Amino acid sequence: MSVDVQTSPPAPSAAPAGRGTWSLSWHGLRTVTVLELRQRVRSTRWKTALVVWFLVVGLITLLTTGAFAILSGDGMADEPFGGIVYSIVVGFVLFLGLLVAPTLSSGAINGDRNAGTLATLQVTLLTPAEIVLGKLAAAWIAALAFLVASIPFLAWALAGGGVSWLALLTTVLMLAVVLGVVCAIGLGFSALVGKTSGSAVLTYLTIGGLTAVLPIVFGLLVPVTTSTEEVRVWDVEPGYTWEETTAPECEWQTHEADVWHSERTWWLLAPNPFVVVADAQPLGGDPETLADDGNMLALLQYGVRYARTGDNGEQDWCSYMVGSGTDSPVEPVVVTDQLVWPWGLGFDLLLGAGGVVVAVNRLRVPTTHLPQGTRVA
Amino acid sequence: MTPDGGIRARGVRRSFGPVHAVADVDLVAAPGRVTALIGPNGSGKTTLLLMLAGLLTPDAGTISVAGADPVTENYVARSRTGWMPDVFGTWDSLTAREVLTTVAAAYRIDAARARARAGELLELVHLSELADQPAHVLSRGQKQRLGLARALVHDPDVLLLDEPASGLDPRSRVDLRVLLRRLAAAGKTVLVSSHVLTELDEMADDAVFISGGRTVATRSVADGDVPREWRLTALDPEALTRWLDETGRAYRTESDGTGVLVELPGEAAAAALLRSAVxxxxxxxxxxxxxxxxxxxxxxxEEERR
Structure with missing residues (x-):
């Protein structure tokens, strides 16, 4: 006992008379974020994951580039291969990101609770919002580290040509936001569920729901959204028998036909992280060149825009029968320039915000309710 | 003693589902005194401390900690309370010093003062040599001491210590006792829960006994004389018992036969007994x-309850 207990009593400096659950301060936020990041940076597991990530993404880039260099080697060497490599790398980074991001946040709250370190933060003057958003910031920064590790390969694919710098910018931005949303959802579940494995599973299920289940629902709804309607059809003249030697005349008729109203259900595709990332890039031009380019992101973007556009009400049943040369009066479908991603991203952000709100409410002190099987400390 | 300082709990209740962890607790702990919270395992000590620390809402009853209600004025109450939990979880990869500076930052203490305070507290709990080691290399007792330092970071008016002595070596226990006495002397309210009673004996002024989630008794330890049993031994035990029989004193011999136990009202009576025996x-x-x-x-x- 060589030190006097009373020397320089550091009374809490300028603590506001009362800060509510949702009060935020830069100081508090930084304290939690630094604490979380410090622990992450010092764990070897995280470093290993980052190195493995770098190697895997690098390998995929190398293999894709190699494959297309060989394919385009026979005769079409001037064809830019950037589009396809770029889209594969982006798709892969997003896929891996969706796998990694939940692990960064889905144990952030229940893990601390189990380790007995959550309550020690709750009794301090940090507000629940500071604890939750600080943890979210730390998880997001960790996820962004993975994204940064993949930027060299995205830039490399860009060098292959066929993709604009603007596309790279929007893609990286959207990837960052999507990863942030996944972290927020994971955080919400980690506050809701007692076991870290449980919250991880729920986070993966949610991401899986957005990525796979909603598109499947979209597909299953095709019969429902398809209706038989009177459609103006550019058809072969009535009474024409195919034994005649002269080509048939095409003319306008009205038929009963099945029309798929995908414009009623396109929004099911919007929250899909891949759609959000793909649709945020500048809309490509001609659908014909899209297919040649092999840029799958651009194809995906075209697809969802097509779904949102829906049927234009006229069908051409004649021109291809008669053969080319005849001009079809039916306008080819021009996909809408109405954006899909703001809707999807908006929905995803709402989910993320929901996660944050749930987590903050769960960290409110004093607590009245405890998740099953948990202790306060 | 300030009128609104210290800890006051009245009729506090809290249940978890069908389990009544705390059924009815009345507790007063005065500033400048060390109050012991005593009860068997599972008697609701930890739950009570969680409510006093402002982490758990009581189902019923009123609490005042350092003049603030932890339910309605949680933030103010937290700023004046230092809480040391029984299970000391720690951020394993942080060093002892970083743990303290982080907690100081969480209490909104600026960085320079936090550093000074961390150094001071590490010296106080004799962890200066381990200050820059990651917390996971600390032994259980050392972690316990770090936990105590953590509860003191913001110089709280009220200290809530849940089993602070568990895992401590004899030297650290003495240090803990001296430290708590000094904190009390400095006007702090100290509430210590434990079931190691001999330890509390030497440091507590008051004691609150709880059992089955209820306050069963409140005793003052240090104030005045308390009737209790004294052990008396003599070179010739038979001479002693003969003398006791002759003077007509009630006594009982200990089962292991080394001495006799005499119930005495206080220390003066003990001195008088000794004088007349000699x-x-x-x-x-x-x-x-x-x-x-x-x-x-x-x-x-315990006897009464049976």
Whole structure:
């Protein structure tokens, strides 16, 4: 006992008379974020994951580039291969990101609770919002580290040509936001569920729901959204028998036909992280060149825009029968320039915000309710 | 003693589902005193401390900690309370110093003062040599000491310590006792829960006994004389018992036969007994309280409950 207990009593400096659950301060936020990041940076597991990530993404880039260099080697060497490599790398980074991001946040709250370190933060003057958003910031920064590790390969694919710098910018931005949303959802579940494995599973299920289940629902709804309607059809003249030697005349008729109203259900595709990332890039031009380019992101973007556009009400049943040369009066479908991603991203952000709100409410002190099987400390 | 300082809890209740962890607790802990919270395992000590620390809402009852209600004025109450949990979880990869500076930052203490305070507290709990080691290399007792330092970071008016002595070596226990006495002398309210009664005996002024989630007794330990049993031994035990029989004193021999136990109202009575025994030619070799006040009180309560 060589030190006097009373020397320089550091009374809490300028603590506001009362800060509510949702009060935020830069100081508090930084304290939690630094604490979380410090622990992450010092764990070897995280470093290993980052190195493995770098190697895997690098390998995929190398293999894709190699494959297309060989394919385009026979005769079409001037064809830019950037589009396809770029889209594969982006798709892969997003896929891996969706796998990694939940692990960064889905144990952030229940893990601390189990380790007995959550309550020690709750009794301090940090507000629940500071604890939750600080943890979210730390998880997001960790996820962004993975994204940064993949930027060299995205830039490399860009060098292959066929993709604009603007596309790279929007893609990286959207990837960052999507990863942030996944972290927020994971955080919400980690506050809701007692076991870290449980919250991880729920986070993966949610991401899986957005990525796979909603598109499947979209597909299953095709019969429902398809209706038989009177459609103006550019058809072969009535009474024409195919034994005649002269080509048939095409003319306008009205038929009963099945029309798929995908414009009623396109929004099911919007929250899909891949759609959000793909649709945020500048809309490509001609659908014909899209297919040649092999840029799958651009194809995906075209697809969802097509779904949102829906049927234009006229069908051409004649021109291809008669053969080319005849001009079809039916306008080819021009996909809408109405954006899909703001809707999807908006929905995803709402989910993320929901996660944050749930987590903050769960960290409110004093607590009245405890998740099953948990202790306060 | 300020009128609104210290800890006051009245009729506090809290249940978890069908389990009534705390059924009805009344507790007063005054500033400048060390109050012991005593009860068997599972009697609701930890739950009560969680409510006092502002982490758990009581189902019923009122609490005031350092003049603030932890339910309605949680933030103010938290700023004046230092809480040391029984299970000390720690951020394993942080060093002891970083743990303290982080907690200081969480209490909104600026960085320079936090550093100074961390150094001070590490010295206080004798962890200066391990200050820059990651917390996971610390032993259980060392972690316990770090936990105590953590509870003191913001110089709280009220200290809530849940089993602070568990895992401590004898030297650290003495240090803990001295530290708590000094904090009390400085006007702090100290509430210590434990079931190691001999320890509390030496540091507590008051004691609150809880059992089955209820306050069963409140005793003052240090104030005045408390009737208790004293152990008396003599070179010739038979001479001693003969003398006791002659003077008509009630006593009982200990089961292991080394001495006799006499119930005495206080220290003056003990001195008088010794004087007259020596005067009568009995070679008394020792006269001392048998067991601690708290231990006797606790065991007496156990007896009553049976």
């Amino acid at each position: 005067g009568a030619g009995v070679d008394v070799s020792s006269l001392a309280p048998a067991g601690g006040v708290l231990e006797q009180a606790y065991l007496a309560l």
